[in-house]
Amino acid sequence: MVVHKAFIEKAKLDELILSRLMPGEDLFAGLNKMARDHGIERGIILSAIGGLKDVVFVNVRHHAVIPVKTEDMIEIEEAGPFELLSLEGNFFPSLEDGAPVIHLHAILGTSSGSVSGGHLLKATVFTTAEIILGSIVGSSVYKAKSDVTRRMELLKK
Amino acid sequence: MVVHKAFIEKAKLDELILSRLMPGEDLFAGLNKMARDHGIERGIILSAIGGLKDVVFVNVRHHAVIPVKTEDMIEIEEAGPFELLSLEGNFFPSLEDGAPVIHLHAILGTSSGSVSGGHLLKATVFTTAEIILGSIVGSSVYKAKSDVTRRMELLKK
Amino acid sequence: MVVHKAFIEKAKLDELILSRLMPGEDLFAGLNKMARDHGIERGIILSAIGGLKDVVFVNVRHHAVIPVKTEDMIEIEEAGPFELLSLEGNFFPSLEDGAPVIHLHAILGTSSGSVSGGHLLKATVFTTAEIILGSIVGSSVYKAKSDVTRRMELLKK
Helix, strand or coil: CCCCCCEEEEEEEEEEEEEEECCCCEHHHHHHHHHHHCCCCCEEEEEEEEEEEEEEEEEECCCCCCCCCHHHEEEEEECCCEEEEEEEEEEEEECCCCCEEEEEEEEEECCCCEEEEEEEEEEEEEEEEEEEEEEEECCCEEEEECCCCCCEEEEEC | CCCCCCEEEEEEEEEEEEEEECCCCEHHHHHHHHHHHCCCCCEEEEEEEEEEEEEEEEEECCCCCCCCCHHHEEEEEECCCEEEEEEEEEEEEECCCCCEEEEEEEEEECCCCCEEEEEEEEEEEEEEEEEEEEEEECCCEEEEECCCCCCEEEEEC | CCCCCCEEEEEEEEEEEEEEECCCCEHHHHHHHHHHHCCCCCEEEEEEEEEEEEEEEEEECCCCCCCCCHHHEEEEEECCCEEEEEEEEEEEEECCCCCEEEEEEEEEECCCCCEEEEEEEEEEEEEEEEEEEEEEECCCEEEEECCCCCCEEEEEC
């Protein structure tokens, strides 16, 4: 098993990838396409704005401790639609097979002004999603599964 | 009428524009000034922190469907003041007249730790707004009105 | 005393600093280390994702006016753990002694999907914190204490 360690690495921002997704598109498929079509291996979301619906989050329960148990990860399903207020995330290649692993956290707004959010598992574009990715070059960071969180986390080779 | 389509475009980040807005300044006027004074046609908000008051949001109602009806867009007015927790957005020239069109989503915090947010129509700086814009070069993306959302959305020429 | 004024400054994004913090690490110590180890004087958080616990916020009270009184700044302590949904912030050298001053606003998610957030005073990494800083070059912006907000704010020399 891979042992995760803290690291600090210097890299460079290279190209920006701009995209506009259409109503009904799957958000994760759209992000994968942005990266794949331009051969981007590593990147971050620099800007995202639009609307989402049919959203699934999985968030950690209050008072959970590490290693996080499966029953401490709570799935939430919300139909929306919502304003997409914030989308944070990165994608790095899997240490195992090099496939891009996307980690996304979203914050959504409702018509009352109330807000919900979490670790995003699934989402569909409502009206539009205007996304700008920044590609990272000069990095040797990968993602590998952590036995502590059961998620794919950053690892420097 | 313009037909909106999905697109993916490669571009470059050019300069950063740093600004500190003062108490009482209009946020949109401040952002426009940042772009105009330095001749920035296209850009994104890379970082924003500070405080806002007298905020107006307009958010989509739960269970709305596209095309979004006017009565499904709900305006919310909040006096605050609030911590400015997140400001996502981009500006691109209008396809019609080239004037910059700013699209902003904000997330605000209160003294109880509760959070509200939405598509920003108006806001005044409370104490400070420290904003860093990134200018985009090599892009041929514009904004044009969508008949689906009644908002200005990204369009690649 | 220093008089704060609005400014607009052009600068450049230089290097990215990528880091993965470990469970139990102090978030502010981790960010300081990222900047110090690579000699970064000025920067912004471009991307952050992970989980936090033992969080302390201080937020402005509704209906507060400037100059903000001490009793209008409310401290909130939350044990969590939480999903780290958004981390906005910048660091610039203190005008007084050149030491880096970090200003952070965080938004956190719970297992119900509810969200809290504010001006961050303290936080501990729960499972991981994956942070990408962007360093800024060509800037002569500092931080100095404002008598209006009692916080360190941006100031152009």
